[in-house]
Amino acid sequence: MADTALIYALILGVVEGITEFLPISSTGHLIVAADLIGATGERWNVFNIAIQTGAMLAVVWEYRARFFKVDVTLYRNLIVAFMPAAVLGLLFSRYIKSYLFHAVPVALAFIIGGFVILWVERKPRPARVETAEAMTWVDALKVGIAQCFALIPGTSRSGATIIGGMLFGLSRKAATEFSFFLAVPTLVAAGAYDLWKNRALFSADDIGMFSVGFIAAFISAFVVIRWLIRYVATHDFKPFAWYRIVFGAVVLTTAYFGLVTWKA
Numbered sequence: 278m279a280d281t282a283l284i285y286a287l288i289l290g291v292v293e294g295i296t297e298f299l300p301i302s303s304t305g306h307l308i309v310a311a312d313l314i315g316a317t318g319e320r321w322n323v324f325n326i327a328i329q330t331g332a333m334l335a336v337v338w339e340y341r342a343r344f345f346k347v348d349v350t351l352y353r354n355l356i357v358a359f360m361p362a363a364v365l366g367l368l369f370s371r372y373i374k375s376y377l378f379h380a381v382p383v384a385l386a387f388i389i390g391g392f393v394i395l396w397v398e399r400k401p402r403p404a405r406v407e408t409a410e411a412m413t414w415v416d417a418l419k420v421g422i423a424q425c426f427a428l429i430p431g432t433s434r435s436g437a438t439i440i441g442g443m444l445f446g447l448s449r450k451a452a453t454e455f456s457f458f459l460a461v462p463t464l465v466a467a468g469a470y471d472l473w474k475n476r477a478l479f480s481a482d483d484i485g486m487f488s489v490g491f492i493a494a495f496i497s498a499f500v501v502i503r504w505l506i507r508y509v510a511t512h513d514f515k516p517f518a519w520y521r522i523v524f525g526a527v528v529l530t531t532a533y534f535g536l537v538t539w540k541a
Contacts (some may be wrong), residue, residue, distance in 0.1 A: 282483075286486045294311045299505065308325075332497075373430070382462060393440065402446070421459075423441025438455070454506075
């Protein structure tokens with residue numbers, strides 16, 4: 278059983294790291310992946326939220342020179358952008374986990390989000406803010422409000438903040454980098470809060486499981502971050518939109534015809 282838990286932790290850690298910073302929803306992929314391999318229940322739900330911290334550490338390491346530089350404007354913008362989702366998450370987290378942390382609602386959010394990305398990319402808007410450092414606190418607040426949509430599993434935190442930032446006048450690179458930065462307080466707070474609230478579900482024997490998940494999420498997220506920054510310099514997000522639509526359609530089709538017994 279212990280070996281099985283480590284394998285599950287490795288799989289889920291890799292899924293988390295690969296999907297966290299792409300506009301395809303890490304939470305949605307984790308819910309579907311966990312359902313497929315049988316890593317279900319409250320313990321695994323908490324685990325999936327906690328290992329997001331591993332992906333966050335990849336951002337801190339990649340941008341360590343900027344994070345550990347005393348940049349009052351950046352820190353202020355991160356606090357402003359963090360607050361809307363933090364408040365709504367505290368108010369509605371129980372409802373969201375009870376009713377939306379399932380494969381079919383996630384699939385619907387995948388499809389809707391895919392069409393939103395296609396709509397935004399259909400007519401690119403001129404960028405008003407070229408770099409994350411040039412953002413005002415109002416720009417940060419707008420991105421923070423966009424991040425609130427990511428409370429719905431399957432929407433994608435990265436997708437909401439990047440596409441929302443582009444809608445509000447940020448360049449593709451500025452929106453992507455600020456989405457990376459905003460992941461740090463958001464994922465740390467979500468992981469720490471959920472793990473502390475549900476600490477009774479775990480024991481010292483689970484340290485190995487969490488270690489494997491954290492390390493897998495860190496390594497895979499680090500690779501994706503470096504790739505995505507190069508990608509956005511010359512590409513748009515349409516391929517991710519079509520991936521979301523196809524992925525969601527596959528989940529809905531398998532659910533409708535009973536090919537996969539998704540947990541209800």
